[in-house]
Amino acid sequence: MKEAQEFVWMGAIPLQIHLHESEVTTVPPPPPALILAPRIGYLPLLLPLIKPYFSSTLPPGVDTVWFEYKGLPLKWYIPTGVLFDLLCAEPERPWNLTIHFRGYPSHLLIPCEGEDSVKWNFINSLKEADYIINGNCKNVMHMSQSDQLELWNSVVNANLEAFIRSSSKLKSGTIEDDYASKSSLSSQKSQKMIGEADTSVQTKTGKVPVRLYVWNVSEDFGDMEDAPPIDSWDRISYVNRPLEIHREEGKCFTLHDAIKTLLPELFGKKRKPSEGENDEQSFGSEEETKNNRMTEEGEGNISQPLETGSTADDDPEIKLLRIQGIEPKLETPISWVANHLRHPENFLHVCVYIKVPSAKSL
Amino acid sequence: AGNFQFPEIGSLHLIRCYPPASAQAFAEKWKLNNPAYPPWTWVKSLEVPIFATNQVEEGYLSLENVCIVKSNDDEVASCVEGEASLYDKEDEESTDSATLSGNDNVQPYYFDFHIIYSASFRVPVLYFRAYCSDGRSLGLNEIESVLPANSAKVLLESKWTFITQEEHPYLNRPWCKLHPCGSSDWMKLLFQAVEKVDRPAMELYLVSWFSVVGPVIGLGIPIQMLKEP
Numbered sequence: 001m002k003e004a005q006e007f008v009w010m011g012a013i014p015l016q017i018h019l020h021e022s023e024v025t026t027v028p029p030p031p032p033a034l035i036l037a038p039r040i041g042y043l044p045l046l047l048p049l050i051k052p053y054f055s056s057t058l059p060p061g062v063d064t065v066w067f068e069y070k071g072l073p074l075k076w077y078i079p080t081g082v083l084f085d086l087l088c089a090e091p092e093r094p095w096n097l098t099i100h101f102r103g104y105p106s107h108l109l110i111p112c113e114g115e116d117s118v119k120w121n122f123i124n125s126l127k128e129a130d131y132i133i134n135g136n137c138k139n140v141m142h143m144s145q146s147d148q149l150e151l152w153n154s155v156v157n158a159n160l161e162a163f164i165r166s167s168s169k170l171k172s173g174t175i176e177d178d179y180a181s182k183s184s185l186s187s188q189k190s191q192k193m194i195g196e197a198d199t200s201v202q203t204k205t206g207k208v209p210v211r212l213y214v215w216n217v218s219e220d221f222g223d224m225e226d227a228p229p230i231d232s233w234d235r236i237s238y239v240n241r242p243l244e245i246h247r248e249e250g251k252c253f254t255l256h257d258a259i260k261t262l263l264p265e266l267f268g269k270k271r272k273p274s275e276g277e278n279d280e281q282s283f284g285s286e287e288e289t290k291n292n293r294m295t296e297e298g299e300g301n302i303s304q305p306l307e308t309g310s311t312a313d314d315d316p317e318i319k320l321l322r323i324q325g326i327e328p329k330l331e332t333p334i335s336w337v338a339n340h341l342r343h344p345e346n347f348l349h350v351c352v353y354i355k356v357p358s359a360k361s362l
Numbered sequence: 363a364g365n366f367q368f369p370e371i372g373s374l375h376l377i378r379c380y381p382p383a384s385a386q387a388f389a390e391k392w393k394l395n396n397p398a399y400p401p402w403t404w405v406k407s408l409e410v411p412i413f414a415t416n417q418v419e420e421g422y423l424s425l426e427n428v429c430i431v432k433s434n435d436d437e438v439a440s441c442v443e444g445e446a447s448l449y450d451k452e453d454e455e456s457t458d459s460a461t462l463s464g465n466d467n468v469q470p471y472y473f474d475f476h477i478i479y480s481a482s483f484r485v486p487v488l489y490f491r492a493y494c495s496d497g498r499s500l501g502l503n504e505i506e507s508v509l510p511a512n513s514a515k516v517l518l519e520s521k522w523t524f525i526t527q528e529e530h531p532y533l534n535r536p537w538c539k540l541h542p543c544g545s546s547d548w549m550k551l552l553f554q555a556v557e558k559v560d561r562p563a564m565e566l567y568l569v570s571w572f573s574v575v576g577p578v579i580g581l582g583i584p585i586q587m588l589k590e591p
Binding site for chain 1: 446481482499526527528529531534535565
């Protein structure tokens, strides 16, 4: 578990940050800032590193900082790594962003008053995750102000050791999955389904805090390079809904099952008893048979006809699924994914590109 | 609770909320008891069909263009009864807020309210936004000045945990949100007297919820709404 956590915490995106031309008052214009941004961090937290590059060239006025990628104002409360995974179909290294110090688009973005805004957004998300997992916010509410601050600072500094120390006071629990721990699919390490710190509680959580970012791609494209750019947040469907895991004896609730559960309208009707196709029944996947295999890239093609009589052509196609910059196989147990790839606030952020056949999209 | 005389303006779409029966009942009771007011309606998230779940038709209750008038002399937000006539269709001049009452102290603000179910907290959550008659959005500070005195005080003391500016779950725009963290506790308190959760109790769910939440943002509920039909 620790190894995967380290991997996640050390993940970083190289950024090349350009000052917007309207705010450049010097000739020649300043060179872009090159910053390595932690995946689990947030863009406004980088300001102390970025500002020195541009402070001498800014026009007079008060700073209201915001970032933009290809014209799209970036939502500052979405972790940097998630923004990158979502907006760069073909990963761009370094990632070229534009920074603005003036003209905050307050009709589009909620206000950001520096680190405090980001901190409170984080703490509120932590509470939300706490509520989803435990049915109440007590764990977070009972943390002292200084403990909360310590936890927050560990995130700001991407300091995993400090985070583990601080979060020991938070009984986040883990998702248990008997199937995954017994099966050969899981690695040695993942069999230790114990929380990060020694004092954490082993709770049987049936609900996983998930934030799903779905891009419904209407046109087909072969390479990610050809993917059309996202020019508006209205193109992204944001699903902030807990994932309910229904564990069944001997069955593995996979990542693919999770996506189908979170987007039931796209992936078939409510479960009906299957008629002798096979004896297995797992939640939300009555149409799945053992023939349903995913490709390396995680493209999911539900090749079995649904009971409703629709054919494979009607089914949505998962063109891309990214979590923490990786594309896990869709048959990975969701418990492993959630326990190892979650963010510090205990949410699993998943970026999905889906192609919905025209018959289904409205 | 008093009667708030909301003028009859505003567009409404028909909406169901979770639980569906509760939203229906709420909208019906409101309409029944507030005949002069716009009814709550249900907005389907048609633009994002991706969201329709098996259990709940995604959408939210909407009440828009509610006029709340605040007099600078008066600390408590109120809606002046006499204003209702100003929105008669025959009276074209009423659109100019400056001629509203000849009183410079009176500022009309318009509120949109959306009640959206939070899957995380399993309670309805109130989102709202406010704007002036010229369409300019109000900041949190200005909204605070319109709230009933008690709320303003609470808001001041716990800036980050009571009313926050957050993104509307569907509309990709900043709205104000009343925090749901305490909601389930209130609801438990309200329902602990109910011996069994039966149909009338469920239907009253949203009415009860709103009776607690509404006054915070200056929307009262006529007492008749809380009674059994």
